[in-house]
Amino acid sequence: MFGKRIDYAGAVGFIVFMAALPLVFGGNYLIGVLTVSVIYGIWAVSWDFMSGLTGRENFGHSLFIGVGAYTAGFLNTAFGFGGWWSLPAAMVMAMLFAVIIGLPTLRLKGPYFALAMLSGAVIMQRLMLIFWEQTGGEEGINGIEPLIRSQLGFYYFALAALVLVTALLLALARSHWGLILRAIRGDEATCQAAGINVTFYKIASLVISAAFAGAGGAIYAHYQLQVSPQLFAVVTSITIITMVYVGGMASIYGPVGGAILLVLLTELLREFGEWRLMIYSCTLILILFFVPHGLIAPTWRRFRSKLRRAQ
Amino acid sequence: MSALLEVSALNKHFGGLHAVKDVSFSMAAAEIVGILGPNGAGKTTLYNLLTGFIPADSGSIVFNGRTLRGLAPYRIAGLGISRTFQLCRPFVGMTVLENVIVGGLGAQAGERGDLEARALALLEKVGLSGKEQLLVELLSYGDQRRLEIARALAARPALLLLDEPFAGLGSGEITDLSALIRSVHAEQGLTVMLIEHKLHEFMRLVGRVIALDFGEIIAEGSPEEIVRHPKVIEAYIGRGDEQAEEQADAA
Amino acid sequence: MLEILIHGAVSSAIYAMLAVGFTLIFGVARILNLAHGSFYALGAYGAYFFTSHLKLPLLPAALLAMAVVALFAIVVEKVLVRPMRRSQLAVLMITLAVALVVEQALFLTFGSEYRNVPAFVDAKFSIGGVDVGGQRLLALGASIALIALLWIFIQRTRLGSAILAVSQDPEAADYMGIPSDRIFSIVMGLSAALAAAAGVLAGPFLTVQPTMWLLPIVKAFAIVIVGGLGSIPGSILAALMLGYAETIVGYLISTSWTEIVSVLATLLMLIFRPAGIFGKRAAF
Ligand SMILES: Nc1ncnc2c1ncn2[C@@H]1O[C@H](COP(=O)(O)OP(=O)(O)OP(=O)(O)O)[C@@H](O)[C@H]1O
Ligand SMILES: [Mg+2]
Numbered sequence: 001m002f003g004k005r006i007d008y009a010g011a012v013g014f015i016v017f018m019a020a021l022p023l024v025f026g027g028n029y030l031i032g033v034l035t036v037s038v039i040y041g042i043w044a045v046s047w048d049f050m051s052g053l054t055g056r057e058n059f060g061h062s063l064f065i066g067v068g069a070y071t072a073g074f075l076n077t078a079f080g081f082g083g084w085w086s087l088p089a090a091m092v093m094a095m096l097f098a099v100i101i102g103l104p105t106l107r108l109k110g111p112y113f114a115l116a117m118l119s120g121a122v123i124m125q126r127l128m129l130i131f132w133e134q135t136g137g138e139e140g141i142n143g144i145e146p147l148i149r150s151q152l153g154f155y156y157f158a159l160a161a162l163v164l165v166t167a168l169l170l171a172l173a174r175s176h177w178g179l180i181l182r183a184i185r186g187d188e189a190t191c192q193a194a195g196i197n198v199t200f201y202k203i204a205s206l207v208i209s210a211a212f213a214g215a216g217g218a219i220y221a222h223y224q225l226q227v228s229p230q231l232f233a234v235v236t237s238i239t240i241i242t243m244v245y246v247g248g249m250a251s252i253y254g255p256v257g258g259a260i261l262l263v264l265l266t267e268l269l270r271e272f273g274e275w276r277l278m279i280y281s282c283t284l285i286l287i288l289f290f291v292p293h294g295l296i297a298p299t300w301r302r303f304r305s306k307l308r309r310a311q
Numbered sequence: 312m313s314a315l316l317e318v319s320a321l322n323k324h325f326g327g328l329h330a331v332k333d334v335s336f337s338m339a340a341a342e343i344v345g346i347l348g349p350n351g352a353g354k355t356t357l358y359n360l361l362t363g364f365i366p367a368d369s370g371s372i373v374f375n376g377r378t379l380r381g382l383a384p385y386r387i388a389g390l391g392i393s394r395t396f397q398l399c400r401p402f403v404g405m406t407v408l409e410n411v412i413v414g415g416l417g418a419q420a421g422e423r424g425d426l427e428a429r430a431l432a433l434l435e436k437v438g439l440s441g442k443e444q445l446l447v448e449l450l451s452y453g454d455q456r457r458l459e460i461a462r463a464l465a466a467r468p469a470l471l472l473l474d475e476p477f478a479g480l481g482s483g484e485i486t487d488l489s490a491l492i493r494s495v496h497a498e499q500g501l502t503v504m505l506i507e508h509k510l511h512e513f514m515r516l517v518g519r520v521i522a523l524d525f526g527e528i529i530a531e532g533s534p535e536e537i538v539r540h541p542k543v544i545e546a547y548i549g550r551g552d553e554q555a556e557e558q559a560d561a562a
Numbered sequence: 563m564l565e566i567l568i569h570g571a572v573s574s575a576i577y578a579m580l581a582v583g584f585t586l587i588f589g590v591a592r593i594l595n596l597a598h599g600s601f602y603a604l605g606a607y608g609a610y611f612f613t614s615h616l617k618l619p620l621l622p623a624a625l626l627a628m629a630v631v632a633l634f635a636i637v638v639e640k641v642l643v644r645p646m647r648r649s650q651l652a653v654l655m656i657t658l659a660v661a662l663v664v665e666q667a668l669f670l671t672f673g674s675e676y677r678n679v680p681a682f683v684d685a686k687f688s689i690g691g692v693d694v695g696g697q698r699l700l701a702l703g704a705s706i707a708l709i710a711l712l713w714i715f716i717q718r719t720r721l722g723s724a725i726l727a728v729s730q731d732p733e734a735a736d737y738m739g740i741p742s743d744r745i746f747s748i749v750m751g752l753s754a755a756l757a758a759a760a761g762v763l764a765g766p767f768l769t770v771q772p773t774m775w776l777l778p779i780v781k782a783f784a785i786v787i788v789g790g791l792g793s794i795p796g797s798i799l800a801a802l803m804l805g806y807a808e809t810i811v812g813y814l815i816s817t818s819w820t821e822i823v824s825v826l827a828t829l830l831m832l833i834f835r836p837a838g839i840f841g842k843r844a845a846f
Contacts, residue, residue, distance in 0.1 A: 055651065057651050057654060057655065059596075059654070059658065100829075103833075104829055104832035104833045104836075105832055108832065108836050110791070111594045111650060111654065112787070112832060112836070114651075114654055115594070115783045115787075116828065116832070118596070118658075118779075118780070118783075119780040119783055119784070119824075119825065119828065120825070122776055122777065122780045123780065123821055123822075123824075123825050126777070126821045127821065127822075130818040130821065131818065176412075176416055176426075179405075179409060179412060179413055179416065180413065180416055182402070182404065182405055182409075183402040183405065183409075183410075183413040185402075185404060186401065186402025186403045186404050186405055186410075187400045187402055187403065189364065189384075189396070189400060190396070190400045190401070190402060190462070191385075191402075191413070191417075192364070192383070192384040192385045192388065193362065193384065193388055193393065193394050193396070193463070194385075194388060194393075194413060194414045194415075194416065194417040194462065194465075194466055195385050195386075195388035195389040195416075195417020195466055196385055196388075196413075196416060196417045197383075197385045198385065234658075234662075234776065235662070238658065238659070238662060241655070274669070274670060275670070277662070277666050278663065278666040278667070278670060280662075281659050281662040281663045281666060282663060284655070284659045284662075285642070285656065285659045285660075285663070288646070288652060288655055288656055288659070289645075292652075
């Protein structure tokens with residue numbers, strides 16, 4: 001199909017562009033910004049897979065990120081495991097938390113899940129401060145080893161992880177599994193009437209979403225070489241949600257673009273310093289009001305149908 | 312003749328309201344049974360009990376030799392009972408074709424076959440071909456009703472429960488839809504139960520009628536018997552339900 | 563023992579003031595207001611600003627703060643929330659965004675350092691040998707009085723019965739000619755004023771800083787889960803339970819563990835009795 005070929009071409013173009021950027025412009029500063037943007041990309045797609053597709057908004061994605069990052073930090077510093085153990089361990093821990101929160105809340109109708117995630121993240125952040133003797137408190141955990149010593153190498157690793165996660169989640173989202181998740185968003189009762197175990201699908205997709213968020217958290221920990229309670233902050237979750245909204249909810253690939261775009265724009269906003277978060281929150285309100293379907297995915301769809309018509 | 316569905320002494324209270332009261336009946340395979348009753352008689356509640364959407368207070372439901380009480384709705388659907396809703400509840404945000412495909416996804420993996428081809432065939436059958444790629448929200452009300460039935464059929468049910476499938480349709484549409492129900496019944500030996508207010512179409516379609524009032528079965532029998540049944544006449548006419556009265560007369 | 567009794571009552575009272583408003587606007591308008599904690603923060607900051615910058619005496623400053631916050635809440639509901647009401651998610655998003663804007667606005671104007679809200683009562687009282695700050699006792703008394711007033715208002719006045727009618731069946735209320743939009747505004751204002759009052763009263767003995775909205779919203783959430791979403795008596799009872807549970811845990815184990823109490827309470831309730839202690843499930 002022609003449409004599919006355009007999609008593949010777009011994906012390849014995006015990967016080549018992202019890979020070439022640091023080679024063309026160079027500089028560790030740019031590489032650093034790009035690495036962060038790519039990690040945000042992982043968080044944004046993983047959010048979109050569960051919340052975008054099923055419509056159950058997760059206001060505490062930072063919970064999984066923080067759990068993944070702290071798991072990496074503890075394993076690497078306190079227990080002396082090599083850096084690569086962090087990824088699977090972070091995924092498992094994040095999945096565990098997803099089950100603990102998802103099991104009681106996702107079987108209920110209503111806003112319980114959204115609120116439980118928000119509360120969970122807030123409480124985890126508090127716990128990191130309260131049990132400072134174990135967690136390092138405000139300072140967090142320092143002295144985490146890098147996964148890859150070369151800056152550029154680390155960036156390519158993170159980019160590869162993003163591509164892998166996005167490809168996997170896109171494939172899932174376009175399979176029957178994704179169809180079911182979208183149907184859950186459409187009408188839960190009808191799903192049940194169609195013989196679909198709604199609770200299972202919601203929890204399973206939360207677990208998948210958490211696994212990748214946790215992995216992203218671990219990658220972030222090994223990039224920053226330290227973790228702090230700030231990772232659990234609500235602001236992190238809201239930033240991710242804003243990225244998804246900008247990218248286009250439920251499109252999976254859109255949020256990747258949203259994340260990269262917003263991280264780069266945020267760098268440009270650096271001179272506004274303290275005003276950054278204010279600008280962010282106001283942007284979110286404006287987007288909710290005026291472009292609820294987002295910018296990136298709809299633009300891409302329009303471009304694709306134009307090409308198809310031209311063909 | 313062993314029964315496909317055997318309901319006995321089913322009860323449901325909503326607070327002080329006895330919405331379904333000691334309801335017992337059975338259905339044989341390949342029957343078409345109509346459920347008749349004035350507004351608030353408990354018809355939809357009966358469906359909700361049968362499909363597990365609402366837990367029953369007491370009584371038993373046996374389908375194909377299996378006890379259904381206490382099973383989750385998706386499990387009951389998996390055993391071969393499909394239902395439609397009184398108010399259309401399509402999967403919004405999805406295309407017509409996707410809606411029907413999802414309808415078939417709950418069935419066991421082995422029975423799936425080529426879901427897309429089957430969905431297309433079903434859409435053709437219910438008269439929605441050409442509209443496969445439309446978003447459901449854009450369908451007319453009549454088309455949404457048809458889609459609802461296609462979605463329910465996609466699960467390859469043994470028993471199909473229709474909740475007022477003709478509500479809000481014009482007479483031409485009703486004739487089409489009746490023909491559709493009759494044809495799936497004839498082709499696949501599907502057992503059908505339907506709730507309806509419009510007696511006219513309903514009477515020609517169903518082989519047997521169960522009349523409910525205040526949650527109780529007040530009469531059961533062939534359509535001809537039911538329209539003459541004094542309790543049914545009282546339930547409709549005694550409460551001045553003019554439309555029903557007219558139609559009971561017409562029948 | 564007496565210490566637990568008194569301090570538990572004080573924290574319960576503050577929680578109740580927050581949770582009652584939170585559950586009220588949900589019960590009436592089905593608005594799950596994540597900006598509710600912001601009203602509490604704005605109340606505290608309002609009292610601080612009006613006393614220290616405008617040099618107003620405390621009582622007018624407190625009343626002014628409550629009025630301003632109520633007005634702000636009404637505007638937020640009208641301009642931002644109402645157009646989004648058809649989608650529960652959009653409401654959650656927009657109210658959360660408002661909460662962040664408020665937090666940032668407070669941060670940009672007042673900075674992140676702690677601010678002092680003056681106390682109405684500076685004296686300490688000794689009750690049965692237990693020293694209690696006068697402000698805490700005042701907070702307890704005022705909270706009981708305000709909630710009682712709200713209760714009487716809802717049960718005894720025409721406007722109150724209109725609010726009840728809308729909360730029980732918005733459609734039927736519509737048929738009866740009750741202007742539900744106006745009711746939403748009023749309830750939003752009331753619940754915000756109550757939250758602001760909590761901020762003014764608790765401000766002197768709590769830390770007043772821009773992120774102070776966050777933990778209260780988590781507590782309010784735990785309370786309404788335990789009490790049942792939309793139920794006022796339920797949330798008062800649940801506030802008592804949580805307030806005392808936290809105080810007891812704080813005394814017996816350590817204050818570090820108090821935060822765990824609300825999490826555990828929430829989780830256990832969701833697992834075993836999601837409809838709340840009184841079992842009245844809010845229709846969604
Ligand atoms: N979930 C519920 N909670 C409380 N009461 C309910 C519930 N569902 C139905 N009822 C009540 O039970 C009674 C029977 O309702 P039901 O929907 O079964 O009637 P019906 O026969 O389908 O009527 P209609 O022809 O209007 O569809 C009604 O009085 C209704 O208000
Ligand atoms: Mg009905």
